[in-house]
Amino acid sequence: MAALRTIYTIWLREVKVFIRERSRIVGMIGQPLLYLLIVGEGISAGMLLKDARGIDYLRFMYPGIIGMSVLFTSIFSALSIIWDREFGFLKEVLVAPVPRWAIAVGKICGGATVAMAQSLILIALAPLVGIRLTPLIVIELMVFCFLMSFAMTGLGVLIAARMRSMQGFQMLMNFLVMPLYFLSGAMFPIQSAPSWMKALMTIDPLTYGVDALRNIVFSGTAGEDGVSLHQLAVSAELIRWDLSFDLAILLLTAAILSSTASILFSAGE
16 A cells, blocks of 8 residues: 555656646647647658558558657656756655655656657547547557556666766667657558668567557548558558557566666665
8 A cells, every 4th residue: 555655646746747837738739739740741741651552651650650759758757757866856755664666656657647648639630630530449549658658658767767867868868769769660661671670670669559559540540442541551561460469568568667667766776
């Protein structure tokens, strides 16, 4: 019960801090619009997908933009650990008679909640790119977005547990985040990549999150001749794995990263 109260308290603090920072809320609304309307529209104007009948590039990239939003928000939310350490809040928490691993889990849950809230904005913009959503699809997207954000926040906490400066953390994250995103299949299909890049994309955990989002997003929209976009995407190899396989990989990744982050956080403070 002490651990659960600790997780809830840290989670609630992270959410309240986010709500009280109006600049973050404005950025949370503006960033997805920037990704979708400028990045997505700009790239789709000059890109065509090979053998992808009925699926334009903006529709293909839409799940990847959701993945980008989740990745960036999740990992950089771990920056609050370094901030709290510098300003003394973390020291006050650590002297409390509570499990230290629960503090890390609370941080992960808080960051995952904020990232999922941002993904909801992009989900609401789905009709702008010709994607049809049903209540079940929205629920499935929320579940997978939270699972992705939980795993990616765990990665951020894992690294932040050993960092002592915000500048060092930001430089390391910039070096790590972009390869994670570009190798996730968000911007180009896996089958069109060189062999050496396919191997890297296969070990990128975000690849399975983006693939899962495509599985879900395309399931409710019809393309040419009434054929669902999901069937068209599978035939064009834009979707690589079954949703159940993607779910299993994401659960395993989230468990490994969050557990490792909790252990390092407990040992390093």
